[in-house]
Amino acid sequence: MKRFCSWKWQQTLECCLHHNDLERAKLVHGLMLSRGIHPPIVSANRFLDMLSEAGEIDQAVKVFDKMRQRDEYSWNTMIKGYARSRLLAEARLLFEQAPARVPITWSSLISGYALNGCEDEALELFWRMQSEGLKPNEYTFGSVLRACAVRPRLSCGQQVHAHVLKTGFDSNVFVVTGLVDMYAKCRRVHEATNLFSITPERNTVLWTAMVSGLSQNGEGRKAMEIFREMHRSGSRPNQFTFPSVLTACASISDIDFGTQIHNHIIQTGFGPNVFVESALVDMYSKCGDLSSAQLVLDNMIVADEVSWNSMIGGCVRHGLQARALCIFKRMHETAMRIDDFTYPSVLNSFASLNELKHGQSVHSMIVKTGFGTHKHVGNALVDMYAKCGSLGYASSVFITMPEPDVISWTSLITGYAHHGFHEDALRLFCDMKDAGISTDEFALASALSACAGLTVLEVGRQIHVIFIKSGFGSSLSIENSLVTMYAKCGCIMDAHTVFDLMPDRDVVSWTALIVGHAQNGRGNVSVELYEKMLRSGTKPDFITFVGVLFACSHAGLVEDGRYYFESMSKIHGISPSTEHYACMIDLLGRAGQIDAAEELLNEMPIKPDATVWKALLSACRVHGKIELGEMAACNLLALEPQNAVPYILLSHMYSSAGKWEEAAKIRRLMKSRGVTKEPGCSWIEVNNTVHAFLAEDRGHPRMAEIYSKIDLVMSLIKEAGYVPDRACALHDVDEEGKEIGLAYHSEKLAVAFGLLAVPPGCPIRVVKNLRVCGDCHSAIKYISKVFSRKIIVRDSNCYHHFSEGACSCRDYW
Incomplete structure (x- = not known):
């Protein structure tokens, strides 16, 4: 009778396991043990596996501990269960205690390490397995290749590939899939494509790996072509294939093919799949069809945060910040999980709308939800505060970030440069270099913008050298910044050289050079450049016309100016x-x-x-x-x-x-x-040091030499015909006092120091915060002739290039 009852209980447990009824299985198993009945090892292993798959690792441990018999499957199931639950220390301990370790035992732990981001441990275990004389199987190779793909680690992946060839697994579709994925993740898409092309047996997983690999490496069109081949071969795509090909469509904004894929998804019955639907929202959003994206989102049975994030990101990308914020509000009200992908898009919206107050509210939410330490969120916060001009808050967030990366550094540098804190921007740029952070094109462009604002030519040249050595190749943003920097530092021919060497130019490039020539007293050239820009097919914008009209104004081109002003609205549709x-x-x-x-x-x-x-x-x-x-x-x-x-x-x-x-x-x-x-101040850069002067300044270490030089200069230029313009002097002093005061204006002191400190043959470059006075303008013309020096003075209005007694402004400034 007892034997019959035991058999009945075992049958009942088997029935529960067969129907995947975990709750009833737990109840029956508990009752069996309470009656002293132990299930056979096959049933116990199935129950153990079911608990492990369900994530009930604590319950699985209890079952494992009470098993009278254990085989390889029992040990492997528990090791895999621990690894899946991220209890890697427990998995490793059980692995070391296992009475026998077969390839699947090793594979279970290697896979656990790989899936949980412990690539070093996974690779170490794989090589240890070889040293102990065990041959890996297809699952071992798959697990270790996944570890190589996570970081990624190309050299290790290549070693594993060599081992695959030696052991004859190079024709195994499971292993080839792992290799294709590894090479694609390591950005060696050529190797991945070659492997794929020589593999005769292809299943859906391999096709999907190839489509995904091409898509991830910016080969959207090739990914779409592979998908077409897959369709022609008769292989059916799955819930992972469709998101990959939709990502490819989004990357090249091919909404027509994306719509065809959508129809195919409906026909194959994958419409209600959350991964596929999220990819559809993302594709439509990135292609600018926000109505279709919203329709897919609204019809999702289970909308996850990924789809909502894609919708918000699409709105931000297409300038619909207000709509993005409405979606975020709905997301928050419906208790949808807000993650480290949601916050950056929302913060970007606040940055674009200059909504600092609302941005601070979201910052509070970020702190409360524990996302403050996430790198992407921290970067978005720095960027938002910097763009809103709240540089103190931007710096505070930056300082608290565990590991600021090039994005956070660049956001802060750009913020300081954009809001006129050029010295702080350059200091940060230098700190970034000292910290060993590799600069990107945006950081270099912002640093060059700061150099232009400060007119520190030598620093700008050094950054130009950094760009050349960086290996970025051609970069439109950096080259535009170089044109602006050289123009604003008075090196208009260097600016023109950079412009001439640019492989691509946009309206910013043309405008920078047009404005540069105008500011450097070459208004006629500016007008010629504008006409050349029109012939190139580049359309002028709002700022272009400011530059052109400025050029006409400073060159006395009245009729040209009238024509260009009228053409704004009549020809180009730009309201003045x-x-x-x-x-x-x-x-x-x-x-x-x-x-x-x-x-x-x-x-x-x-x-x-x-x-x-x-x-x-x-x-x-x-x-x-x-x-x-x-x-x-x-x-x-x-x-x-x-x-x-x-x-x-x-x-x-x-x-x-x-x-x-x-x-x-x-x-x-x-x-x-x-x-x-505002007191007049002039400064001059010599040997990377800026020397500033006020009128009648006596604080410079070499002031005795400077004043002695001034006296000599004034004497020599008077002999050459210079006559002081006392109208530019103070009105409450006598005539002699006026003349003495004129001699010690800030720009004359800076030029005198330049005559002392700048080597002969090199131009003397002076910057003044106000407009250069008429007397100084006249005096510097004579100085350039008497001393045979080229003198470049930038005032608040324009550049003055003095040479041989004449100025580029033709006294029309």
């Missing part, structure tokens, strides 16, 4: 902004056409801003139009009451007209309002 109107008013004002400038001002369809009023005021000051100048000054003061420019220009205008009382009144008003004029 206040910047374009300011350029036109400046152009007309410089040419003495004040009435035409006033007429254009009155015809403006948009409200004039400070740049427009300043342009008109400057023109009135030059041409003595006091009444109109007063009106311009009043409007400018209303917009910028703390700006010293309108006070100074109006005061000078009154003084020039002999209206001393009105001039004094303006200066008193300026003083009563606490408005101070």
Whole structure:
């Protein structure tokens, strides 16, 4: 009777196992043990395997411990179960205790290590297996190749490949699939393709590995062609094949083929598969068909975070930041899991919309959910704060990151450069190099932008050398930055050389050179370049016209300027902004056409801003139009009451007209309002050191030599015909004091130091924060002739290239 009951219990357990009824199996197994009945080893192993597959490792351990008999399958099942549950130490201990280790035992542990990111241990175990005289089987090779693919490790993978050839597994489709995947993950797609091509037996898994490998390596079209071959061969794609080919479609924005794949998915019954549906959302999003992406997402039975993330990313990619934030809000409200792929897309939206406050709210959410230490999230936070101009917060996040990478470094460098903190940007760039972080093209472009802002030519040249040595090849962003850097440092011919050598050019390239020539007193060349740009088929943009009109203004090309201004809307469909109107008013004002400038001002369809009023005021000051100048000054003061420019220009205008009382009144008003004029400062870079000078500065270590040089310079240029322009001096000192004050203006001190410190034959480069004064402009022309030196002065308006007594601006600045 007892034997009959034992048999009945065993049959009941077998029935539960056969129907995969784990809960009933656990109940029956418990009742059997309580009656002293132990299931046969085959049933116990099946029960052990079921528990292990279900992740109930603790229960599996109890079953294993109570088994009276264990065979290889029992040990291997437990080792695999531990490994699957990431209990690698326990798996290794059981492995070492196993009475016999066959290839599957080794494979189970190797696979566990590989799947859990412990590639070193997996490879060490594989080589130990060889040393103990055991031959690997197809599953061992598959596991160790997976380990080689994870990091990836090409050299180890090649060694395993050699072992595959020696042991005759090179025709095994399972092993070949592992090799194809390994080579693809190691970015050796050529080797992967060769292996695939010589393998006669191909199953769905191998086809999928090849499609996936090509897709991952940017070979979207080839991946699609392999998928077509797979279809023609009669192999049926699975839930992993479709996402791979859809990724290929997305990578080259081939929505037509993607739609065909979608139809094929429906026909083959894979429509409700979450992996396939997520890939469809991603494909449609990346191809710009957000309506179809949303339709797939809305119809998903089980929508996972991957599909939602793809939808958010697609909206961000196509400039629909507000829509992306709405989807994120829905995702949050439905308690959908938000992960380290969701947050970067959302933070990117806030960065694009300059929504700092909302970005900070999401930052709080990130901290609460424990994603603050994730690299992608940290990078997105740094980028968001940097783009929003909150550089303190950007730096704080950066400092707390465990291992900042090139992306986080570049985001911070770019943030500082973009917001005018050029010195900080260059310091960070140097720190990045010192930290051993390999720079990318974006970091180099931002560093060059900082060099342009500071006009530190030598540092810019060094970064140019870094770019050449980097092996990046041609990079449009870096080459555009080089054109801008050289132009802003006064090396317009170097800028032109970089431009001429560029294999590809966009509107930014052309605009940078157009603006560069204009700023360097070569407005005629700017206009020629603009016409050449049009002939090349490149369409001008908003900034291009600012450059062209600036060039016309500084070259006195009134009719050309009028034509280009009118062509903006009539030919190119670009509505002029206040910047374009300011350029036109400046152009007309410089040419003495004040009435035409006033007429254009009155015809403006948009409200004039400070740049427009300043342009008109400057023109009135030059041409003595006091009444109109007063009106311009009043409007400018209303917009910028703390700006010293309108006070100074109006005061000078009154003084020039002999209206001393009105001039004094303006200066008193300026003083009563606490408005101070920015002191003139000039600086010069010599041997990578910047030397700054203020007017009548005596703080430089070599000031005695500099003042002695100034006295000599002034004496020699007077003999050559220079006459001090006392109108540029202070009004509250006597005539002798005015002349002495003029001699020690900041730009003259910088030029004198250049004569002392810059080797003969090399140009003297000086930068001034304000517009160069008329007297200094005249004096430096004479200095360039008397001392036979080329002198380049960049002021707040443009570059002045002095040579042989003449200036590139032709005294029209």
